[in-house]
Amino acid sequence: MWRRLEMTKPDPTNSFKRLSNIAQTIFETRGNNAKIKLAADYFQSLDDDNDLLIAAQFLGEGAFSDVSGKRASVGHRTIAVLASEFCEIDYDLVFKPCRTVTGSSSETIQKLFNNLPEARAKWSNGKLTLQETSDIYEQLYITSKRDLKQQIIKESWTKMSPLEVKYFIRIMGQGSLRIGFETRSVVSAIAKAFGKDAEKVRYAHMITGSLGETAVLAKTNRLEDATFELFHPLSFMLASPIESRSIENFSEYIAEEKFDGMRCQAHISGKKVKLFSRDLNEITGSFPEIIDFFATKNLSEIVLDGEICVFKNDTIMPFQHLQKRMGVKKPSQALLKEYPVLFVAYDLIYNNGQPLFDEALSQRRHQLEKISQAYHLPITSQMEVSSLSDVEALFKQALNHGNEGLMLKRKDSSYEYGQRKKSWLKVKKPSGSLDVVILYAHAGSGKRGGTYSDFTLGISVKDDDRYEEEFIPIGKAYGGYSNEELVELNKRIKQLTLERFGPTVLLKPELMVELEFEDIQINKRTKAKYTLRFPRFKAIRWDLSPNDADTLKDVERMYQQKIDKERTSQTKNPSFIMND
């Protein structure tokens, strides 16, 4: 009797089980507003600020806040193998075919935990609070020992229901919860829960870089406290392709060359310097020469937005050279010598204790130029334009420099951090195209639900001794076709399907696509060892057969051509001003 009472007791508001139930209900609910309302009601129901912080973070970010840089670091395979042990089933014989059908490891685990008596005997229902769950992730982060991590996970599973386990795994992965509820919606839910302006909540999120903190600030009426802090990265302002909008008055824009480098935010205060990448990770250690360069300048507090490029013999070198430096935490002297880098600034977002996001670009640029002259910092050259022909001439010049193209920036625009609007426009030429074959089709979600809208594309390796396959994947594309073409493709996909893996189908190689992309990069982790940047459909080539597919050798040739391309030195019409 006592036991029954215990079981029918509602879950405490701060249980991890309740969060899991809310997530599942959000997943099963259609319509964004209805989803937002569910999350808003949930946030409102949490009395404790710390519980709210964890809940918002779990729903929108993951086990850790994006800016914390922490990760649980547990591999997918480890989880699947552990779950198989938990269920006392064979990983290869039983788990794998189940996962093939669902297309999701965490969903498979939820179902097996629910269905198999061996697993049911081990787990208990909803024992953990939000804080206790957060502590488990923290333990996983602290521990680097594999067996200890496994022990922590197995023990935590004994305290959760299968639904909780599913979300525990997804939250741990620091990716999407796959409930059709992304960051933007969590921000809206926080605003709705505490009667705040969504724009103000979004601002606070940008500044804090943490959905959890933002939720607490909104709840405690302290959104205004979210102020920019030096050495905490701010989301970058992003550019839209120029095709999406025709410019009426060119003179409202200023042009800069678009460097083929790595976007970077430099936070500087005297000798202290930190660099952040576009995904807001700290990359200070990878670029000691930039740190040294700024540290010797004795600058007051500033934040620069700019680009890191390999700069050698007065020439900006291709991105592929920069790749040798990316991700190298402590570069060797030899690497530093072979691939010296330079930080070229093009925006100033903080100066002497004052955030400048709300200032117009021309105003920010004015301050940037003054600092650049006083401290000898490289900054981009800015060019006035008044017509399309001006833009075209400058575009050619940029390509001659070996740069990617041109940026057009509205002179009166504020720094719209974290947004991709029309204030910054990029003018780029597609770098190349390849004839490829569709290997896999993936069902889209939302508006494209029920149709195969994403495609994995392959190039030919059938005459290539290095491979046994006929085709290997070179990239994934999900745009550039018309609705009619998509319908036609889906018809053919039905006929060509060889095997299903959840939302993915393996196709008989037959459908040919002319694929456009921005760049080719080396990526050792892929089968082809190359990846394409921004691949998209140029045309579906019903006229071609898989025998016409381009080969891996073609890709290698294109890559080499790009590396070897002649680049004009920066002595004439430079892309940037050294100010030294």
Added chain:
Amino acid sequence: MIRIQKAGHHGILLPDLNIGLDYSGTKADHIFISHAHADHMPRNRKLTVYCTRPTARFMKLRGFSGKMIEMEFEQPLETDFARITLYPAGHILGSAITFIESDDGSVLYTGDYRTPPSPASEGFKLPDAPVDQFITEATFSLPIYKWKSHEELAKQVCNFAKTSLSDGYTPIFLAYNLGKAQELMYMLKGLNHPMQIHGAGFKLCGVYVDEGFDLGDFETYNRETCEGKILIAPSSAPDTGFASNLKKVRTAYCSGWASNEARRTQLTADELIPLSDHLDFFELINLCEKLKPKKVWITHTPNPKVVEHFLQKKGISSGFLDVEALGND
């Protein structure tokens, strides 16, 4: 042991007994059809076949023009070589499992089946005699599949209809038009709310009514008058303009496959109801344990190895009934 051959897409052949099961080839004198779903009906529409009375009527309505000899459940037919008895399979109305006894032993062939049976069927029953070889479908043959009870599912079905109607929406159930559609109507009839069913399914409802299954207040789908009624249609219908004149609709997709989350993102349905007319993985394993046949033959699945693995752990010998496995002996 009775020899069993998988005759490719033509079904199953017991060559020594001249018996075909869901078979449409030319090598059998006696062909037994388990039920009237397209993948079990003979491709050759002129054959002479044995089946239950409802199956015969469904097949006729669906375009089969051969001779159909009706059999009652549990009333055996004697041939020169064997005795054949049909038992209710619980899959759809008229569905039968076929029990074959001969001097060389016995074979139980399931066709498609469901245990516990669909409420809109004649139930599920097994022969009392021992089964030597058990040929079973295994459509949902992975341990990720475990169904809720029919009571729970019926509650979900009725709640979906009630809530949609009271919110001012027209509920649409997407379900296969023979079997699942009528099972839904059978579950929904207690709401005493008018229903409209897509034409292809409507013409089959009469057989249910004649067999004594009350499907409630229903008529054929009419675009002009469908608003506010409970609608039932195959899952392809919304793409072809079914009820597209209605602004406020809610759809529920009813199928065993609805239990996979990926279905939710692939379909634009408001509710997914995992209502299956096949048995789940655990029901299958339990049934095999209960029957204790000398051999279990698994068909209709891409994952026979998983079932074999679980049966092996229970000490039951099994194999995948495939063309290669048994074709040429």
